[in-house]
Amino acid sequence: MAIRVARLSQGDVAKASALARRVMLATPYYPREVLEEEARRFTPAALRKRGRGTLFLVARDGTEVLGFCAGYHEDGGLFWLDWIGVDARARGRGVGRALLGALEEAVGGKARKIWCDTRTTNEESMALLRKQGYERVAEYRRHWYGLDFYIWEKRLE
Ligand SMILES: CC(C)(COP(=O)(O)OP(=O)(O)OC[C@H]1O[C@@H](n2cnc3c(N)ncnc32)[C@H](O)[C@@H]1OP(=O)(O)O)[C@@H](O)C(=O)NCCC(=O)NCCS
Numbered sequence: 001m002a003i004r005v006a007r008l009s010q011g012d013v014a015k016a017s018a019l020a021r022r023v024m025l026a027t028p029y030y031p032r033e034v035l036e037e038e039a040r041r042f043t044p045a046a047l048r049k050r051g052r053g054t055l056f057l058v059a060r061d062g063t064e065v066l067g068f069c070a071g072y073h074e075d076g077g078l079f080w081l082d083w084i085g086v087d088a089r090a091r092g093r094g095v096g097r098a099l100l101g102a103l104e105e106a107v108g109g110k111a112r113k114i115w116c117d118t119r120t121t122n123e124e125s126m127a128l129l130r131k132q133g134y135e136r137v138a139e140y141r142r143h144w145y146g147l148d149f150y151i152w153e154k155r156l157e
Helices: 010-026 032-040 044-049 095-107 123-131
Strands: 004-007 054-061 064-074 078-086 113-119 135-140 149-155
Touching: 004 095, 010 032, 010 044, 010 054, 010 064, 010 078, 054 095, 064 095, 078 095, 095 113, 095 123, 113 123, 123 149
Parallel strands: 078 113
Antiparallel strands: 004 054, 054 064, 064 078, 113 149, 135 149
16 A cells, blocks of 8 residues: 555544554664653653644554654744654555654745754664755764764755
8 A cells, every 4th residue: 555644633643652652662773761751751641732833743554554754833934853753563665754754844935954963873864865966964973862863954955
């Protein structure tokens, strides 16, 4: 079945929250306590409360939610991509690229750039961003939580 990406609907909140939290808690790039703090921002209640300027996209294959990306508009024409994640069983099938493509369509015209970070060791995430035309623009050593990060951007105009 074809992968379709859409904004989060009320009907998908429980599935999207479960997926996001599962993907986050399984990622090896942050200490456990950081991931638990992050996962608390993606409970069903938190997803229902997300306000204006935020965006949460889900990728579905029929009724199954396979991936998500989340972020928010910032002053000055920027969109911060906060998290992207794909169910471990569905990786390598273009779900990540479909999410980023849909994100560009959703924020294009409102934002000049999408920007985000990756841990300097997150090869799969960096490969996805490169494939999607993101440029690595900065490196921050011992930054959030004392960890090393790259900053990436995709110009939309
Ligand atoms: C990063 C992630 C979202 C990629 O999702 P995905 O659906 O597997 O990505 P895609 O199938 O769209 O792959 C796109 C490109 O990325 C690259 N890529 C993806 N996974 C890769 C891997 N494990 N190793 C090397 N390259 C990889 C490939 O070049 C691929 O292009 P191709 O299909 O032409 O070969 C997924 O691995 C994930 O959820 N990781 C855990 C969560 C995470 O770390 N998120 C980022 C932190 S915010």
